[in-house]
Amino acid sequence: MAADPAPAPTRSLVILGAGYAGLTVAQQVHRLSRGKIPIVLVDRSPAHILRTQLYEIDRIAASGGxxxxxxxxxASVLEKTRVQVRTAGVERVDLAAHTVQLDSGTIEFGALALCLGSVAAYYGVPGAAEHTHSVYRLSTAQRLATAIREMEIASIALPGERRPRVLVVGGGSTGTEIAAEIASTDWAAVTKPGARRPDVLLLTGSLPFLVGFPPPLIEHARELLVRAGVSICYGWNVTRVEPDRLHLEDGSVLRFDIAVWCAGLQAPPTVAELPVRHGRGGRILVEPTLEIPGYPGLFAVGDVIEFQDPKTGQLVPATAQAALSEARVAAANIVARWNGTELQAFSYRERGAAVSIGHGAGAAALDRLTLWGSPAALLKRLVQRDYSHAVEQGETRRVL
Ligand SMILES: Cc1cc2nc3c(=O)[nH]c(=O)nc-3n(C[C@H](O)[C@H](O)[C@H](O)COP(=O)(O)OP(=O)(O)OC[C@H]3O[C@@H](n4cnc5c(N)ncnc54)[C@H](O)[C@@H]3O)c2cc1C
Incomplete structure (x- = not known):
């Protein structure tokens, strides 16, 4: 693998984003074309971020950086390949001119894989972006971990029995994982003796709790969450956030020391501003081949797309598992375009979902099998470990 940033040949495949989608596209195209297609992989981070593990906020707090x-x-993931890594921010993509404006210059591409992931969606709620934390990026998860450390150390001096309070907004799997992780951590061990266990409240908003999971599993997840020490507040959306309190639709006001926003995702601005057809949250509506309509050879993969599976009529979820699956088809189609052979249509098969619910507990649904408690936590840990081990070895995985 070459280092930064030799000029790329004009006909390069440029991959924007080295997350689950982008890294897999790079590895698969390199493998399928036997290294013949020149590949430039661009990301603002020099590392592949394991975003699905960013709920491990206690470990991040204890990591000492x-x-x-x-x-x-x-560099180590791709060291046995000829993929060129470029560490740079993507500012603007011109699909018609085949150019990408980076924060450190402009590059041209022959083929493109747009894999820039997603960012927090605040739905125009005043104060939400300014006064809440998120775990969608490693840097923001780190900031949250630092804030919790500080809150916990300050809690030693709180008057009477008062405990610090954390509000988690969003009752999907990210909100559930974060709330449970914060509530079940022994913060006195992570920070200082005497630090008080925080009150953790999960606000599900108007969407059902853990929407998409099988109903019996949702009940088990709810019980586990309460056992982990999380209180759940159903039904009302957040209308406004101030530095130390948030307002709900029913007029109630909840104070907090820390608020975490897990209420949804949308396409990053670079993607939302492209002159193509967009679905919800600015995601790109792609062809069955995962090409951007009107731009043969230019693909979009992962959280940046909205894809309705023609076989099932279902929307493919914005998950790492779906991104890995799409990336394999996009890679095969990039190579097919290169060779002038036939492209294949993407169809998604969900292999299951697992959510961590505090230390040593979880809930998982695999085809007709449901697991909860420690077996689900073990499954989640094994799948995560298998993926990170594969990445360390420069291999790819289908499941996460
Ligand atoms: C806490 C948490 C837990 C999750 N758990 C699961 C799970 O258990 N299973 C599951 O399947 N999914 C899970 N998900 C969802 C999953 O993480 C996403 O669906 C997945 O990351 C999408 O992959 P992607 O490649 O599209 O985007 P990403 O993995 O986010 O990659 C996008 C890449 O683009 C880069 N990038 C973005 N903008 C720019 C720019 N302007 N310039 C340069 N680089 C840029 C980023 O640095 C990043 O490397 C979880 C998400 C979170 C937050």
Missing amino acids: NLRRWAVPL
Whole structure:
């Protein structure tokens, strides 16, 4: 693998984003074309970020800044390939001119894979972006971990029995994982003796709790969450956030020391501003081949797309598992375009979902099998470990 940033041949495949989608596209195209297609992989981070593990906020807080568990250097992942890694921010993509404006210059591409992931969606709620934390990026998860450390150390001096309070907004799997992780951590061990266990409240908003999971499993997840020490507040959306309180639709006001926003995702601005057809949250509506309509040879993969599976009529979820699956088809189609052979249509098969619910507990649904408690936690840990081990070895995985 070459280092930064020799000029790329004009006909290069340029991959924007080295997350689950982008890294897999790079590895698969390199493998399928036997290294013949020149590939430039661009990301603002020099590491592949294991975003699905960013709920491990207690470990991040205790890491002392050693983030290797969540950030695998791209240089080592791709060292046995000829993929060129370029560490740069993507500012603007011109699909018609085949150019990408980076924060450090402009590059041209022959083929493109747009894999820039997603960013928090605040739905225009005033104050939400300014006064809440998020775990969608490693840097923001780190900031949250630092804030919790500080809150916990300050809690030693709180009057009477008062405990610090954390509000988690969003009752999907990210909100559930974060709330449970914060509530079930022994913060006195992570920070200082005497630090008080925080009150953790999960606000599900108007969407059902853990929407998409099988109903019996949702009940088990709810019980586990309460056992982990999380209170759940159903039904009302957040209308406004101030530095130390948030307002709900029913007029109630909830105070907090820390608020975490897990209420949804949308396409990054670079993607939302492209002159193509967009679905919800600015995601790109792609062809069955995962090409951007009107731009043969230019693909979009992962959280940046909205894809309705023609076989099932279902929307493919914005998950790492779906991104890995799409990336394999996009890679095969990039190579097919290169060779002038037939492209294949993408169809998604969900292999299951697992959510961590505090230390040593979880809930998982695999085809007709449901697991909860420690077996689900073990399954989640094994799948995560298998993926990170594969990445360390420069291999790819289908499941996460
Ligand atoms: C806490 C948490 C837990 C999750 N758990 C699961 C799970 O258990 N299973 C599951 O399947 N999914 C899970 N997900 C969802 C999953 O993480 C996403 O669906 C997945 O990351 C999408 O992959 P992607 O490649 O599209 O985007 P990403 O993995 O986010 O990659 C996008 C890449 O683009 C780069 N990038 C973005 N903008 C720019 C720019 N302007 N310039 C340069 N680089 C840029 C980023 O640095 C990043 O490397 C979880 C998400 C979170 C937050």
